[in-house]
Every structure is written in structure tokens, then in C-alpha cells.
Amino acid sequence: MDIMVAVNELQSMFEDMVTARYYEERLQEEYLEGKQPAFDISAGPIPGELHLAAGQEAAAAGVCRHLRDSDTVTAPHRPHHVAIAKGVDLKRMTAEIFGRRTGLSKGKGGHMHLFDPDVNFACSGIIAQGCPPAVGAGLAATKRSEDSVAVAFLGEGAISQGAFLESLNLAAVRELPVIFVVEDNDWAISMPKDRVTDVDDGSQRAGGFDMPGVRVDYDDATAVYDAAKEAIGRARAGNGPTLLEVQVHRRMGHFMGDPESYRPDEDKEAAQERDSIERLAADLRSEGVADDDIEEIRERARDRVDEAIEWAKDQPEPGPEEAYEDVFVNPPSGVTTEEPSHELAGGDD
Amino acid sequence: MAQKESQQAVERELTMSRAMVEAIGHEMRENEEVFYMGEDVADYGGIFDSTQGLLEEFGRDRIMDVPISETAYIGAAVGAAQQGMRPIAELMFVDFFGVCMDQIYNQMAKNTYMSGASVNVPMVLTAAVGGTYNDAAQHSQTLYGTFAHLPGMKVVVPSTAYDAKGLMHNAIRDDDPVVYMFHKRLMGIGWMPAPDGPKTPVPDEPYTIPFGSADVKREGEDVTVVTLGLHVHRALEAADDLAEDGIDAEVIDLRTLVPLDTETVLDSVEKTGRLVVVDEDYRSYGVTGEIIARVAEEGLADLEAVERVAVPDVPLPYARPMEDEVIPGTEDIEAAIRSARS
């Protein structure tokens, strides 16, 4: 291996990646319950859209390894692998996806709208709209003279969106500690990258903003780790933002239920053949990590996921009346027919 | 034999998406200046089947997949329309209007007026609307009132295949911008089963449904129910249930919000004296308030009771018990009709 990454870091990334992969395999089973043989998006224990990230774990693991809880991450509609790598509470995240009262958002957000302020994680289902808040987190850190950074994850389809381009400019001109991470899985739903942009390398967008742009051409966690180390280090040191694009692979449809009839078979097969998890396992072995130890990591990940899913499914559903809560932390009187039931917010920080 | 065939043709039932696509295809065949832009409208055929099959016939130059750049391509539709072309631009979910609203409400909707009508903008903006499948706050809104509130765009909301086709023909031929809001739950998509009702017989030949003509879906003497979109079908179900108890509700499908057919509503209220307005949009500052205000302005003397059924002023929650709570159901409509009568 030409890139030197400490073995314990490799192991941690591996654990994040296998956790995410297994987590989504389990979610997929749960999601399909009640949706077979006829797929009805509103049926089963997890209704609504579900976007899975199998094949993209390396980008999240390699970047988030360098992050602290105090660093901010915003993720897009495909958030689970990023959330797991950022250390989002797995049980409460799962409860949220199952729409339970003890979920991260009390069942109000669902899988595209996960918020865990304890580790400064949030996501949004509107393309590229996580970028401006990441810039804001970077701005807050700068104003407060803290050395935390913010990372906005987005797909390659999002690099043609105004919110992304405007954010690059604002981050650059104010030299904010923000890293934009583009997960290039070649597809935006059914639209291949070359149909919607004339650049192969999305990190070239950085040039127009006089910001470093880096592309990692293959989804090896170690390569991502290395590139992210430099970008995050630069941001933490007060030297401004970076645009980092990582080639990943979409092993599944855009969302569950996507027939993918637009996608050539060779492309689907190629995505199956590349597996950054297996490559990282090989790296671990060549670093002298025993097969038993690798298997132990996998087992630990599976146990943790199984436990989170069992826990989540045991949690109570919210009552209908809870829909009226949480529009405001200080509910003004006259907005709902309910008595304001909240403690006055903002008192404890 | 020939007679039988033509009879079958009249009886032919289509889903709402097929009917919409049929009108688009027809207009594209007739007029080379009609083209369609949107995300996933080519090979995918529209996430909600809004362009199914059109790529095969018209090719990529006219069924255009575009970057996820709504400001750019919706604005490009405005510009092409001002050149005299007849673009159709699709906003995949109406909820995404936030990223491109300037092109919609400051350019598309105002250029005609600001130019003293020396410029016009003959385009259609299609958008999928609505909830009921737990897609949460950013993918479940209808936003009918938001678009209808802002002057300069016509706003169309079909509830059946028959209306979807006739309104689409009219929308494309209209010389002004038309926002065509189709409810996902009504389209007849394989993975999102539609209720009974939107699938209707649809004539083969083109026809138009004039804007500003509401449709009395069910005649009744006791209570007037005014609604649109998905809730037309829920209101009809409620009316059928109540008929068993001897309550006779009239159900009006507005079909277009701009222009609004106030007359049909007033005539009905004159007869029943009782008004229930049902909307899948937010309660405050919206369609329900507008309809009630119009009736109050022009038919106050007839009005004995008013009820409104709408989404309380909260974002759409994800979890099923809460989504069910906030999106008006058949029982909510029944309760409102009963209460308007008591």
C-alpha cells in the first residue's frame, strides 16, 4: 500500500463501512415487509421513500474519521452511511426511520430528515440545500474562534445546483472551514453524469472559486482518508475550504422500488464487482490483521445493528396529537388549539 | 364490428398519467414548438409517469432531461416561451419550488404585466403534489394556495383522467403561463395505488376543458362541499357514506384555482345554505379561506354554516399516525358535513 494509514484507523473505517452496509441490508428487509408482491410505497413498517447507499461507504468513512463531535456534517437524501460514520445515535436514528416517538425527531422527520445535534449532524431531502447551512456552521466556528469544521456531503447530480455553487463562493471568499464532499456515483436517479454536466471531474468546479479541488478517482477508504486529512487539516488551521469529489458506486436503485430499467446491465454489474469494503478487508490483512479479528469487527457491527433495529421496533409510535407539537420551541398562543405544552426553550445554553 | 370498436374507444379508461401524456403527445405532434424539460423525464418517463413513452416518439431534443438546476431550466422555459415557443417544464415535486421561485413568480408570472402585455409567456409548469404516503415535510405538500396567491399564473388541478387530458390540452394552448399540479396519488402509478375515481373513460380525440369551470361531481340539497385534487374523491366517498344517513351533499371539484369559478360555488350555496371547504393545503391564508371569503362577499345572506377542513398549520409529519392526523380523511369530511348541518 502506498498510502500510510495507521492500522487502528483502517479498522475503524472498516467498522463504519460494514456497519453501514449491514444496516442498510437490514433496513431493506424491513422496508420490503408489506410491500410484496405488489410494491406499495405507503405500506409496511417503513413507508415513504428510502435511499440506500451501498457502494458509497468509503466516502463517508474516509472523511468522517477525521471529524470530532463538534464538527458539523450535513448530508443529502442518502444519509445513513454518513450518519453512521459521524457517530449519530444508531438506535434513535433507526427509531426515527421506523417513525417512532423515541426517534431522533420523534417520528416527524423520517429517513431523509435526520438530526442529531449531539454530534452536529443533519440532512435534507432537497438537492444541495445542505451546503449553505454547512457554510453557516463554518462561519459560526470562525466567529467564535473555534477550530471546528463543517462538511457538506452531496451527490454529483447536485453540483449544478445554485445552492452548491453559491456556497462554494461564500466559503471561499470568507475562507471558511468548510469541506464540500461530492459522492460521484455516476447517476442522478436516471440521469448519467455526462448528460447533465460537461466536466468529468466535478472538483474542477473549485477552480472558478479559487479554492482547492481534489478528486479521488476510486473509492478506496484509504485514499479518501488521505485526501480528507489534508482538506480538513487545512480548514482546521484556518486556511479555507476545499472541494473533494470521490468516485463511489451505486450498487442499488436510486430508491427502493426503482426498476433501474434506464441503466445498462454492464454498469450495474461493474458496480457489484467493485467493493471498497472487500478491498479494505484485503488491506487490513496485508497490514497483518488476522481474519478472526476482521470477522470480529463484522460480528460486532452486525450485533450493534440488530440490537438497534430490535430496539427501534419495540418503541412506541407517536400519538396523532403529537403532530401539533414542535413547530416552534416557543409556541405563540393562537396558532394551535392546543395549550402550549413546552418548557420555555433556550434556557440552558 | 366497426361500431363496436368505436364504442369501445369511448369506453376506454385511462389512468390520469396516461391521459396527461396523451394530451402532451398530441400537442407535440401538432406543434413542433412544444417540448418538455425536467429531471428524469426522458428514459425514466417521469418519476410519477408524467412523460411515460414520450422519449421513444419524440427523442431527446424534445423530451429533455436537464441538470438538477431548476432555476436554470425553468427560467429557460420562460425565455423560450417569450420567444414564442411552448415549453413545458416539470418541477418533480412542487416542494422544490423553493430553489427556483424567482423564475416562477417574478419572471414567468410577471413579465406579461410588467411589459404591458407586449411580452407573453405561453409555458406550462407541471408539478407533482400531495402526501398520503409518508414522504414527510419536504415531499408531501400541495402548496395550491401559494401558487394561486401570486398573480400572473393560471393554476390547474385535475382530479380525473378525463379532466387531466382536457386541462392539459388547454394549458399547452393557453398564451399565458399555466401551473399544472397533478396529485401523485391520483396518477395511477404502479407503486402508489390510486383510489377509485381518477381512472375514467377518456375520448381518443383531443378536447379542451375551459379554465374557470368547476365541475359539480355530485348534486345534493343539504350541504355544498367544495374541494380539489385527491380530496374530490375523499369528499365523494364521504357524501356516499352520509347519503345512507339521509344527508345529501353536493360535491364541487374546482378544477382550476386561477381562474376560480365562484359562480358555481355561489349557486350551490344558494341552494344548500351550508358550505364545507376541503383542502390538502395548509389551513391558514389558503384555498379554504379564499372560497369562504368569496361566498361571504357575494352570498352572505345564503350562508347558514361554514366549515373548513385542511392541513392544520404544521409541516407534514413523517410517521403514519401523525400524517393521517393532519391530512384530511373521509371521516374528517363527514364530520364537517354533519357539523355544518347541525
Ligand SMILES: Cc1ncc(C[n+]2csc(CCOP(=O)(O)OP(=O)(O)O)c2C)c(N)n1
Ligand atoms: C431541488 C431538488 N430537485 C430535485 C430533487 C429530486 N431528486 C432527489 S435525489 C435526485 C438525484 C440526486 O442525484 P445525486 O445528487 O447524484 O445524488 P444520488 O442520488 O446519486 O446520491 C433528485 C433529482 C430534489 N430532491 N431536490
Ligand SMILES: [Mg+2]
Ligand atoms: Mg449521484
